[in-house]
Structure formats: C-alpha cells, structure tokens
Amino acid sequence: xxRSARSAFLLAGLLATAGVAHFASPKQFDATVPxxxxxxxxxxxxxxxxxxxxxAAGLALPATRKASARATALFFAGVFPANVKMAYxxxxxxxxxxxxxxxxLPLQIPLILWARGIGRADS
Numbered sequence: 799x800x801r802s803a804r805s806a807f808l809l810a811g812l813l814a815t816a817g818v819a820h821f822a823s824p825k826q827f828d829a830t831v832p833x834x835x836x837x838x839x840x841x842x843x844x845x846x847x848x849x850x851x852x853x854a855a856g857l858a859l860p861a862t863r864k865a866s867a868r869a870t871a872l873f874f875a876g877v878f879p880a881n882v883k884m885a886y887x888x889x890x891x892x893x894x895x896x897x898x899x900x901x902x903l904p905l906q907i908p909l910i911l912w913a914r915g916i917g918r919a920d921s
Contacts, residue, residue, distance in 0.1 A: 805916055813857070871913035
C-alpha cells in the first residue's frame with residue numbers, strides 16, 4: 799500500500815470515528831452548532847455526521863478519493879464556525895477545557911492541508 803493510500807485511510811478513519819460520534823453522543827455536537835444556522839441543532843449534528851461518514855467512504859475508495867479529498871478540505875473549512883463557537887462558549891470553563899477548545903481552532907489548518915495533500919497525491 800502506498801504512503802498516500804495509507805494517509806487517505808488514516809484520514810478516513812478519523813472522519814468515520816467523528817461521524818459515528820455525532821450519532822453516539824449528539825448533545826456535545828448540538829451545543830457547537832452556531833445559532834445563525836436555520837433549523838434545529840440536532841439536524842445539523844446528524845447532517846454533519848452523515849457527511850463525515852460519506853467523506854470517509856469516499857476517501858477509502860481509490861475511484862472517489864480525489865474528489866472526496868477536495869470535499870473533505872471544504873468540509874473542514876465549513877465546520878470552523880462550530881469550533882469558534884465552542885471556544886467562545888467554553889471561555890469560562892477550566893484551563894484544560896479552554897485549551898482543548900482553543901486548540902481545535904488552529905487544528906483545522908493541518909486537517910485542510912492533509913485532505914488537500916491526499917487529493918493532490920491521488921492525481
């Protein structure tokens with residue numbers, strides 16, 4: 799298995815785990831849905847979970863990997879407002895909780911670059 803395929807499978811595993819978590823523990827995700835989005839937070843949580851599972855499947859399949867990698871990069875950029883909301887909402891929590899919330903913000907950059915790299919490597 800090539801290095802790029804291993805990288806794609808690793809990212810697919812991360813997305814699949816996150817996708818399952820959206821259904822197993824939805825309340826924690828509901829709380830991060832920005833208020834400006836229409837509809838219920840649970841709908842957004844479930845839609846996000848489905849998207850993550852679909853992206854994971856797309857990354858795992860060589861035929862759809864390039865398109866899925868690009869979509870994954872866009873997805874990671876799209877969920878950034880939820881991470882900002884979480885950091886804002888957690889500003890009064892313990893230092894450890896704040897560190898987790900604030901640490902998620904710059905984490906989006908390497909995730910986006912990782913997904914883009916998979917898309918380029920599969921070209």
